[in-house]
Every structure is written in structure tokens, then in C-alpha cells.
Amino acid sequence: MSDGLVEVKPADAFENGDREFVQVDGTEVGVMQVEEEYYALQNSCLHDGGPVCTGKTHRKLLGEFTEPGKRVERTYTDEECVISCPWHGWSYDIETGAHLGNEDLKLPTYEVVVEDGVVYVGDRK
Amino acid sequence: MSQPETESRRAEDLDSYHVIDCDCHYMESFTDVAEYMDEPWKTKFEGSNFDEKGAKQNLSSFFPFSTGDRQAHGKITREHSSYPDSPETPERIREGMSSIGVDETLLISHLILAGAGTTADDTRQSAFAKAYVEYMSEEVLDPDDGIYGLAPIPYADIDASLEILERIEGSEAYAGACFVTAGATPPLGNRKYDPLYERCEDMGLPAVFHTGGAGLDEYVRGGYQEMLETHTLGFLESNMSQIVSLVVQGVPEKFPDLDVAFMESGVTYLPSLITRLDEEYLKRPEEAPLLEKEPGEYITDFYYGTQPLEVSADPEFLEKCVKMVGPEQLMYASDYPHWDYDRPTTVIDLPFLSEDEKRGILSENAAEVFGL
Numbered sequence: 398m399s400d401g402l403v404e405v406k407p408a409d410a411f412e413n414g415d416r417e418f419v420q421v422d423g424t425e426v427g428v429m430q431v432e433e434e435y436y437a438l439q440n441s442c443l444h445d446g447g448p449v450c451t452g453k454t455h456r457k458l459l460g461e462f463t464e465p466g467k468r469v470e471r472t473y474t475d476e477e478c479v480i481s482c483p484w485h486g487w488s489y490d491i492e493t494g495a496h497l498g499n500e501d502l503k504l505p506t507y508e509v510v511v512e513d514g515v516v517y518v519g520d521r522k
Numbered sequence: 523m524s525q526p527e528t529e530s531r532r533a534e535d536l537d538s539y540h541v542i543d544c545d546c547h548y549m550e551s552f553t554d555v556a557e558y559m560d561e562p563w564k565t566k567f568e569g570s571n572f573d574e575k576g577a578k579q580n581l582s583s584f585f586p587f588s589t590g591d592r593q594a595h596g597k598i599t600r601e602h603s604s605y606p607d608s609p610e611t612p613e614r615i616r617e618g619m620s621s622i623g624v625d626e627t628l629l630i631s632h633l634i635l636a637g638a639g640t641t642a643d644d645t646r647q648s649a650f651a652k653a654y655v656e657y658m659s660e661e662v663l664d665p666d667d668g669i670y671g672l673a674p675i676p677y678a679d680i681d682a683s684l685e686i687l688e689r690i691e692g693s694e695a696y697a698g699a700c701f702v703t704a705g706a707t708p709p710l711g712n713r714k715y716d717p718l719y720e721r722c723e724d725m726g727l728p729a730v731f732h733t734g735g736a737g738l739d740e741y742v743r744g745g746y747q748e749m750l751e752t753h754t755l756g757f758l759e760s761n762m763s764q765i766v767s768l769v770v771q772g773v774p775e776k777f778p779d780l781d782v783a784f785m786e787s788g789v790t791y792l793p794s795l796i797t798r799l800d801e802e803y804l805k806r807p808e809e810a811p812l813l814e815k816e817p818g819e820y821i822t823d824f825y826y827g828t829q830p831l832e833v834s835a836d837p838e839f840l841e842k843c844v845k846m847v848g849p850e851q852l853m854y855a856s857d858y859p860h861w862d863y864d865r866p867t868t869v870i871d872l873p874f875l876s877e878d879e880k881r882g883i884l885s886e887n888a889a890e891v892f893g894l
Contacts, residue, residue, distance in 0.1 A: 460811025462776050465716035486805040498807035499816050
């Protein structure tokens with residue numbers, strides 16, 4: 398195992414939707430597999446410390462103004478790219494940790510690496 | 523009798539500032555406006571036995587179909603206005619302006635404030651607004667003398683509203699379009715109003731939203747008994763509801779070059795609204811997908827008339843409110859001759875404003891927004 402990596406569990410034990418929690422330098426980090434990709438984020442919502450990484454992952458709703466007087470067209474992204482804290486709904490881009498309503502609010506995110514069939518959490522991005 | 527010393531000093535203070543009043547009310551008479559109405563409204567009005575001022579104050583003073591007497595039962599008087607006893611005349615406007623220290627003024631219809639809440643149909647509002655635009659243009663407005671108008675927009679009738687905008691296009695006398703915020707159903711962020719904002723944006727015409735709602739709204743029917751209650755609540759609620767609607771529905775993103783101003787709710791409600799809306803937005807951003815920034819940042823992109831400025835509040839609190847909204851977004855407004863009007867001294871006296879900020883609020887911001 399490389400220095401600075403925190404072991405999570407074997408990759409073949411991960412399924413889409415799984416959440417695991419590890420301590421990284423004193424911070425609880427949620428590690429999850431969403432649509433075959435791994436993500437790791439601080440499990441403490443920037444709003445009130447809620448367990449954000451236990452929350453729903455979902456697609457992002459986009460709005461497009463096409464012309465005056467017409468309804469705003471609302472579509473979902475193809476990929477699940479948002480995680481929302483179950484306490485109050487603060488929603489973050491699962492990749493960058495940026496809050497959907499204010500990019501200056503960034504939930505810390507962490508590297509996830511798979512070595513020899515094992516999933517590890519690495520450094521904070 | 524010589525002028526009291528305090529009054530004389532105030533006049534000297536005022537002389538050093540150029541003042542544009544963004545919200546002055548011309549107390550038009552129904553009779554005068556009816557002369558410009560199309561049929562059948564002209565005939566209907568003339569046969570209605572309606573008083574020339576419309577609703578008479580003396581009835582509501584005792585049996586309030588509104589919430590009582592705006593002049594507080596004889597307590598408030600206006601030496602330089604015919605209001606509330608008689609309709610205004612063009613000559614009296616200049617007298618009123620001079621009496622409070624205003625150099626240029628933007629006149630807003632008095633009667634339309636009551637009309638916007640009319641839900642019986644949308645035709646009579648349009649009939650009134652069209653006639654008002656003609657009457658004011660023909661008999662009252664005088665841009666060469668600093669007397670401009672804001673054209674009432676009967677927004678429930680999109681076609682009539684577009685006709686009014688067409689009518690005033692290129693007119694030097696009309697400096698903006700006026701939307702009364704009380705009674706707008708659906709609220710003014712709805713897509714049905716998009717063509718009006720698009721047209722205003724194309725014309726470079728500011729959209730001025732003027733509140734209303736004391737005695738014209740659900741507060742009376744809900745059992746509120748005093749104008750102190752309904753005027754406090756209704757005038758706030760009417761503006762707040764439309765600000766929220768405009769922002770959340772993305773009007774500033776749809777029409778980024780449209781200048782938006784809100785009149786007559788003071789300034790201290792804005793930080794409260796901004797912080798509450800932002801707090802909710804962070805929990806439900808998916809419901810406002812057109813927004814590119816927090817709603818509060820759009821709210822501080824809007825302009826605001828200062829009146830009724832909360833001058834009796836803790837100065838530190840008032841300063842914080844002004845700074846949150848931004849002095850560059852504020853424009854002096856008197857609301858003259860209404861009962862709670864503000865003189866320009868309300869701005870001049872603020873201890874925390876720089877001289878540049880005072881000049882901005884008293885005239886320069888408005889000159890830029892309204893192209894005066």
C-alpha cells in the first residue's frame with residue numbers, strides 16, 4: 398500500500414450506490430460508487446455538518462430559455478453528477494464538490510485510487 | 523412672518539444638490555382622464571356618477587372599504603398640493619417640487635395604484651392606462667421643464683401593454699414603464715409577461731415596479747383593522763412577492779439589459795429578503811435553473827427608490843442595509859404628496875454616506891437609469 402492512502406475495501410465488493418466511510422487526517426470521508434465511477438467527499442455538509450455522503454445522488458436539472466413567452470425548457474443531465482445532503486438538501490457536484498447554487502462553496506473532495514483490486518482514498522484534491 | 527431658522531437652513535442644504543424624484547404622484551382626476559378614454563368607457567364613466575377623484579376619502583374614513591383615512595383624519599395636510607380634496611393641476615406640480623427641493627420629477631399615476639388589483643376584467647385597466655398616457659402627454663408632462671412620466675402598463679392585457687409601449691417609443695416625456703406590484707396574478711416573473719420585458723429592453727426603457735396594497739389586498743379581508751397594519755404589510759408584501767418572482771423565474775437572465783427598479787418599500791426589507799431567499803436557494807437550487815448566481819445578487823442588481831426611508835432606525839443597522847443593497851442602486855423618491863412622503867433631506871442627513879454617494883442617490887443614479 399502506498400503512503401498516504403487509506404484503504405476502503407476491495408473493488409469487487411463495491412456496487413453502484415455503495416457508501417463507505419473512512420477517516421482521512423481526522424476528517425470523515427464518504428467513498429461511493431456511482432454509475433461505475435468512484436468519488437470521495439467530506440462527509441460533513443458545509444451548511445450544518447449533515448452526513449452529506451449518505452444522501453441521494455442524482456442527475457442535475459438544467460434550464461434553457463429559448464424565447465420570450467415560452468416555458469423554460471427543463472432537462473436532466475444524462476449522468477448522476479449531484480449529491481444532496483439529506484438534512485436540508487444542499488447539493489454538490491459530485492466530482493468537484495462545488496455547490497450547485499454557489500460555486501464558491503466547495504465541499505472538499507478526495508482522490509480515489511484502485512490498486513491491486515483495492516479501493517483507497519488518497520489526498521484531498 | 524419670517525421663515526423659521528431651521529427651514530431656512532434646510533433650504534440652503536438643498537440648494538447645493540440637484541435632485542431627481544423617481545416617484546412622485548400626479549393626482550389625476552377621473553374626469554380629466556375620461557376625456558381621453560375610448561368608448562364605451564368614456565360614456566360609462568360619465569354616466570357612473572363617480573366622483574372626479576374616484577373613491578372619496580371621507581367615506582373610507584369612517585366605514586373603511588380600505589383601511590381608513592390616509593391623511594390620518596385631518597392630521598396630515600399638504601400646503602402645496604390639491605390632494606386629497608381636489609384633483610391636481612399641472613401648475614401645482616412645480617409648486618410641490620419647489621416646496622420640497624426637487625429639480626426634476628418622474629410622475630406616476632395615482633389612480634392606477636388602485637386599478638392594478640382589479641380582477642373583474644382587464645379591459646378597464648387598459649382603457650384607463652391608455653387614456654392616462656394621452657392625457658399626461660397632452661396636458662401635464664413637460665420634459666423641457668424636468669417633468670417626466672412613467673407609463674402605466676396594464677400588464678394583465680399584454681396586447682394593450684404593447685400598444686402603450688409602442689405609443690411612448692421615442693417619447694422624451696416618458697422615461698420608463700410602470701408596473702404596479704399589488705394584485706399581479708400570476709406574479710410578474712411569469713413567462714406571460716416576457717414580451718413586455720423584451721420590448722422594454724429593446725427600447726432601453728427601465729421597468730419600474732411600484733408597490734401598493736394597503737386596503738387593496740387580502741389584508742383588509744383578513745380582518746386587519748388599521749392602515750398602520752395594512753400599509754406596513756401590504757406595501758412590503760407586494761414588492762417582495764414580485765422581486766422573488768422576477769428573480770426566481772430568471773427575468774434578469776432572460777433580459778440582461780433590462781433595468782429594473784422597485785419603488786416605495788424603503789430599504790430595510792431588502793437584506794431580510796436577500797438573506798432569506800439565498801438561504802432557501804441553497805437548499806433548492808434546482809427550482810431556479812436559469813440562475814447563474816445566488817438570487818440575492820440579482821436583487822442587488824435592481825434599483826430601488828429610497829422612500830419611505832427608515833430614518834428612525836438604528837443608524838448602524840440602516841448603514842448596513844444601504845451598504846448591502848449598494849448606494850449606487852438607490853434613487854431618491856419622494857412619493858409626494860402622499861401621507862408618508864420623503865424630502866431629499868432624508869438622504870442628505872444620512873451620516874454614513876459620502877458626498878459622492880449622496881449626489882448619486884439624489885440624482886446621478888436616476889439620471890443614468892432613466893437617461894435624463
